[in-house]
Amino acid sequence: MVSTSTPPKRFPENEYVYIEDVESMEQYRPGGYHLVSIGDKLQDRYRVVHKLGHGGYSTTWLAREERSQKLVAIKVGTAKSNPYEVNVLSALATPAQDTTPRERYGRDTMPSILDRFDIKGRNGIHPCYVMAPGQASVSEALEASDSVMFELDVARALVAQLALAVAFIHSRGMVHGDIHLGNVLLKLAPEVDQLSDEQLYDKYGWPTMQPVVRFDGQELPPGIPTHGTVPVWLGKPSDEVRLPEAKILLIDFGEAFEPARKEKYVSHTPLCTRPPEAHFEPSKALSFPSDVWSLACAIWSILGQRPLFDPWLANIDDLTRWQVDAFGILPPEWWLLWEDRGKWFDDNGVPLENREGVFSLGDRFRFSTQEPRQKEGMGVFEQDEEEALLAMLQSMLTYKPGDRSTASEVLDSEWMRKWAMPAHEKIP
Structure with missing residues (x-):
């Protein structure tokens, strides 16, 4: 019987089967992404409970700050990412003298950097910064x-x-x-902070994981996630x-x-x-x-x-x-x-x-x-x-x-x- 199923898309530079809405696995290499998983504790303080998304130079995770129990977003940069963005946000957050109500309203729309730190991993040193989600x-x-x-x-x-x-x-x-x-x-919404992890999962869904598969069928090398995590929809x-x-x-x-x-x-x-x-x-x-x-x-x-x-x-x-x-x-x-x-x-x-x-x-x-x-x-x-x-x-x-x-x-x-x-x- 001839199969009519469509094989996974493959581009010449790709080693791994594409997973929709998930970062490229090829970028888990020196200079690239840092491997983060649900349940990880970053900086011995932030427990990862969900994934929020990714970009070309970072992955972003929803985490529980264990002292306050508040939810935060943590952007984990690639080892080659430039800390320029966080420096810009820090500069914009610095209060200026004689600010007007208009400027105060404007500052309220800027992400506040709540914490920043580096993670040393297999692929290099990764700048991380913490914001309100x-x-x-x-x-x-x-x-x-x-x-x-x-x-x-x-x-x-x-x-x-x-x-x-x-x-x-x-x-x-x-x-x-x-x-x-x-x-x-x-x-x-502020009330989301009041949800326990179980209530969060009941309301927005449990983390969805898709297995990472090589096109050649070989085992995954060290440093590659076994599963890609699909971002949660909080909106x-x-x-x-x-x-x-x-x-x-x-x-x-x-x-x-x-x-x-x-x-x-x-x-x-x-x-x-x-x-x-x-x-x-x-x-x-x-x-x-x-x-x-x-x-x-x-x-x-x-x-x-x-x-x-x-x-x-x-x-x-x-x-x-x-x-x-x-x-x-x-x-x-x-x-x-x-x-x-x-x-x-x-x-x-x-x-x-x-x-x-x-x-x-x-x-x-x-x-x-x-x-x-x-x-x-x-x-x-x-x-x-x-x-x-x-x-x-x-x-x-x-x-x-x-x-x-x-x-x-x-x-x-x-x-x-x-x-x-x-x-x-x-x-x-």
């Missing part, structure tokens, strides 16, 4: 929801906090460099998030930089939220306006059902034509640099006759935000709010970085003052 990213909460939206006041409050976070970072001379909804966490769908729970943390400062001290020319922000100067002016250093562009894209995704520009299968030419449709012709020097402009536009930036899929910013707001909100009964924006919101977003999505609103100016905009900040102030 989040429940899930905003992007994960949206993906888990049938409506793919937040209630209107919840969305307004989340946007206000994210803008406060970016303005705070900028006030400290820092650019985040990677603003997107995967890097915005919803804070974990809830976006449409179930209520205003008292709408509190965020802005995370992942691995791309952060200080323009006054270090020039940076390459943006690693996802393509559809990447500022256009990263493509059209690659020889000019990025700065604070690059965050403002990405912030505008994140705001759009929080408020509606669809991102401003669809990330699926998009390339730089797709993105540029959508931007020209929405915001108008590029600056002259950028326009001439765009070799494929003639496929979609005449020399004056007017869409070619009979071209389909030409959407202005207002069109996109209608079909990605207003219509889905009305259909799902999630609240719509009245005309005066819509006009104020689009005016704010247009000021943030100006092509030339120097013409864009600053993060502070965004907070002073009419929409922020009349709609977003009042929603934020309702949070207990």
